[in-house]
Amino acid sequence: MNDMHGNSLKTLRQNLLKQRTAFAAEQNYAEIQASLIDHLNQLLSDQGNSWQSIALYWPIQDEIDLRSTLLAWAKKQPGRTLALPFARPDKHLDFYQWRQGDPLLASKHGILEPDPRNVERPPINPDCIFIPCVGWSSSVINGQSHYWRLGYGGGYFDRTLAELKKINSNLVCIGIGFDWQQLNDAQWAAQTHDEPLNMLLTESGLLR
Template sequence: MTKDALRSIARQQRLKLIEAYPDASERLARHLLPHLPALMADRGLAGPVAGYQALADEIDPAPVLDGLHQAGMALCLPRVWGAARPLHFHRWQPGDPLQPGAYGIMEPAPTAARIDPVVLLVPLLAFDRHGHRLGYGGGYYDRTLAALSARGPLLAIGLAFRGQELLSLPHEAHDRSLDLIATDEGLLWPEPLAAASKHINF
């Protein structure tokens, strides 16, 4: 099956999930927030967490970002600054003004301070147990994951409904897989990292 065909199926599935589970974003936050500081500390990470502005049928990172802000953690959001380029990240906190950007997605103003995150919350259409993700086809997050990983340690966390998992997804050898998938039903470690999940209570 082609990626375009998979995207069509995944979009239809995600629309069903957001209608069936309107509280999914809050439940995801309850699973992820208690563990994120320890996950960062285990990897020696100290720095901003990058979120995103959710599309209508995406699981919303806002409850996670609100909780991190209340805990005093620095946040940032992405801006699209050119086709076939990695995303730029700009400092942001809940309540800061946003403006329409590429594809109608709300973004920080270009005058907001540029920063590189050490934790990247990643939207997706589907995921598999190996940490592979199905994106929208523009390649923005693929390029961003590669660019940030080249600069230093990065914790890449996919945010998803549990029902977005597929048995396997097509991928290239150079693709950067996710380190963790946070869902409305718990935290899922990609299979190569399964042993690390022993300290997580699902």
């Protein structure tokens, strides 16, 4: 990737994050957030029985908060577990079981993470992963829609998903974003190292 593209990508990310902060302060934001959570609940009632473990994220910088919705999903049936990511120094993520009230550690990026030394919360490979998007795009390959996530630029999720998909070919990766975050090819096109998402959830519904 040339420097110009690297810099323009950095600017694009910064602009999208500024837009998200402004968007979260708008009057109708609570309504839009509620709409996204409604679609999430619909997804969980349709497909939630096929998953035993769901990985979520600890929200930062105006990311939409899925915690209470997913805690309710986990409580509905015994054996269901939630997991949070832990960023390793080699820029991969490990997922550890998470329960409400667990003590968490702040990463160098300021994100709260599970404590990998907590023997009561073992590492798990989740069945489904919810991933927040800074931006997203879609493309049609061989007649099939694919969804792509623009993240913060660390590459953690792409590396991790590539590994986890080898272990579990049924892994479901779902991007969480808003309609306005959709990018066109002129703004951003997924690179070969970008891992596609299975679905994308916005306030308008589920794209798959």
